[in-house]
Amino acid sequence: MKKTLTEIVSPNIKALVVPIVILLVLIILSVISYKIAFLKLTAQREEFTSAKNAEKVLVNKEAVLSQIQGDVSSYVDAVVLAVPSQNPAIAMISQLKILALNKSVTLSSIKGGSESTTQASLMSADITLGIEGPSVAIIDYLKAINTLAPLSTLNRVKINQSVGSARAEAVIRTYFSAFPTKLPAMTEPIKELTAEEKEILSKLSQLTVPSFINLTPQTPVMRESPFD
Amino acid sequence: MVTIGMALFVITAAAAAAYFVINSINLKDSIKNQNILKESIKSLEKTEQSLILTVDRLSKVKEINGKTSVLKELENLSSVLATIPTQTTLTEAVLNRGTTDVTFMVENSTDLTQLMASIIVRTEYQRIDLLSFSFNPSLGYIISLGFASK
Numbered sequence: 001m002k003k004t005l006t007e008i009v010s011p012n013i014k015a016l017v018v019p020i021v022i023l024l025v026l027i028i029l030s031v032i033s034y035k036i037a038f039l040k041l042t043a044q045r046e047e048f049t050s051a052k053n054a055e056k057v058l059v060n061k062e063a064v065l066s067q068i069q070g071d072v073s074s075y076v077d078a079v080v081l082a083v084p085s086q087n088p089a090i091a092m093i094s095q096l097k098i099l100a101l102n103k104s105v106t107l108s109s110i111k112g113g114s115e116s117t118t119q120a121s122l123m124s125a126d127i128t129l130g131i132e133g134p135s136v137a138i139i140d141y142l143k144a145i146n147t148l149a150p151l152s153t154l155n156r157v158k159i160n161q162s163v164g165s166a167r168a169e170a171v172i173r174t175y176f177s178a179f180p181t182k183l184p185a186m187t188e189p190i191k192e193l194t195a196e197e198k199e200i201l202s203k204l205s206q207l208t209v210p211s212f213i214n215l216t217p218q219t220p221v222m223r224e225s226p227f228d
Numbered sequence: 229m230v231t232i233g234m235a236l237f238v239i240t241a242a243a244a245a246a247y248f249v250i251n252s253i254n255l256k257d258s259i260k261n262q263n264i265l266k267e268s269i270k271s272l273e274k275t276e277q278s279l280i281l282t283v284d285r286l287s288k289v290k291e292i293n294g295k296t297s298v299l300k301e302l303e304n305l306s307s308v309l310a311t312i313p314t315q316t317t318l319t320e321a322v323l324n325r326g327t328t329d330v331t332f333m334v335e336n337s338t339d340l341t342q343l344m345a346s347i348i349v350r351t352e353y354q355r356i357d358l359l360s361f362s363f364n365p366s367l368g369y370i371i372s373l374g375f376a377s378k
Contacts, residue, residue: 030237037244044251051258058265065272065279072278079285083292122291135318139306146299151289153297157323166318175292180284183276186266190279197286204289 054187061190068193075193078204081149085179087115088150089125091210092174095148096129099208103141105133108167126155127172135159135166142170149207150174296325301377304352305330308375313342319370328375329359335368347373354378 068075084091089112100107109130116124131138142157155171184190193201269276301323309318312332316339320331334340347356359372 026234026237030240034240037241037248041244041248041251044248044255048251048255048258051255051262055258055262055265058262058269061276062265062268062272065269065275068279069272069275072275072282075282076278079282079289083285083288122288136309139302139309142302143299143306151292153292153295154299154302155297155325157298157302157321159318159321159323161317161319173295175288177285177288180280183273183280186269190276191283193279193283193286197283200286200289201282 057187057189064190064192074205075201078149078201078207081209082151082204082207084150084176086176087123087125088174088176089127092127092148092150092152092172095208095210096127096145096172098211099141099144099148100131103133103137103144105131105137105141108132122175122177124173124175127152127174129168129170129172131168131170132165135161138166138168142168145172147206147208149204149209150176151207298323298325301325301328301375304328304350304375304377307352308347308350311346313339313346315339316343326377328377329372330375331360331370331372333368333370337369340369340371343371350375352378 093110093112096110097107107129109128111128113126113128116126131141133141138159142154145152145154152172152174155173157168157170159166159168161167305321305323305328308330313334315335317333318330319333320329322329332343334343350356353375355376357374357376359374360370361372362370364370
C-alpha cells in the first residue's frame with residue numbers, strides 16, 4: 001500500500017512548514033521592497049544633489065550680478081563704442097578727421113572700402129587715407145589712431161617725403177560685429193570678468209570716443225496758413 | 229526567528245521612510261530657494277544682458293588685438309627716426325607686418341657714417357638688410373634698408 005506525502009512527513013516537520021513559508025515570503029517581500037525603496041531613495045538623492053547644485057549656481061549668479069550692477073553700464077558703453085554692431089566707417093572717418101586737426105596733418109583723401117567678412121562673427125571695413133604733413137607729425141598721427149574708438153588696425157603704411165613735406169597712404173581696418181541675441185539659460189553658470197578682461201576694459205575706457213549729436217524730433221507746429 | 233526578521237524589516241522600513249521624508253523636505257526647501265533666487269535674478273536681467281554683451285564684445289576685442297597691424301613697425305620706425313642725424317632725410321618708408329623698407333638720403337659721407345652708426349645699434353629688429361645703395365652728385369647718398377621686426 002502506497003503512503004501519501006502527509007503521512008511520510010513527520011509531525012515536527014509539519015509544524016515548521018508554516019513559519020518557514022511565512023519567513024520565506026517575508027524575505028522575498030523584504031528584498032523586493034528594499035530594491036524599490038533603494039531605487040526611489042537614490043533617485044531622490046540625485047534630484048536633491050542636482051537641486052543643490054542649481055541653487056549654488058543661482059546663488060553665485062545673483063552675487064555676481066549684484067556685485068557688477070553699478071559698473072556694468074560703463075563697461076557696456078566702452079565695449080560697444082570699441083566694437084559696434086554696425087559698420088563704423090563713418091564714425092571712424094569723423095574720428096580720423098578730428099585727430100588730423102589735433103596732430104596738424106592734412107587728410108588729402110579718404111576712401112571707404114566695402115564691408116568684408118573676415119569671419120562669421122567679426123566683420124571689417126577698410127578706410128584708405130592720404131595724409132600730408134611733416135613726416136614726424138604723420139607718424140605721430142598714425143600712432144595715435146590706436147587710441148581711437150571704434151577699434152581698428154593699421155594694415156599698411158607707405159610714407160613718401162619730398163622737400164619739406166611728406167605724404168603717406170595708410171589702410172585702416174575697422175571692425176564690427178552683431179550683438180548677441182540670446183541670454184543663456186537661467187541655471188547656466190555666469191562667467192565673471194577675469195583680471196585680463198578688466199584690464200582690457202580699463203584700456204577701452206581710455207579710448208577717444210566719437211562725438212555724436214542726438215537730434216530730438218520736432219513737435220508738430222500749427223501753420224498759420226494751411227497753404228504755406 | 230520570524231519575530232526578529234519582522235522587527236528588522238520594520239526598523240529598516242522606518243529608517244528608509246524617515247530618510248525619504250527628510251530628503252523630501254530638503255528638496256522642497258531647495259526648490260523654494262531656487263524660485264526666490266530666480267525671481268531675484270529676473271530683476272537683474274538688464275545687468276545680465278549687459279554682462280553677456282560685455283563678455284561677447286571683449287572676446288571680439290581680443291580677436292582684433294590678435295590681428296595683424298603695423299603699429300609695432302611704426303613705433304620702431306619712430307624710435308629710429310628719433311635717433312638718426314638731423315641732416316638725414318627719410319625719402320620713403322613702406323611698412324608691412326613684420327617688415328619695414330626705408331630709404332634715406334644723406335648729403336655727405338660723414339652723415340652717412342653717423343646714420344649707419346645710429347642704425348646698427350638698434351635692438352628692436354631681428355635683421356637689417358641693405359637693399360640698395362647709390363650716390364648721386366647733386367643729392368648725395370641714397371640708401372635703402374629693410375628692417376625685419378622681431
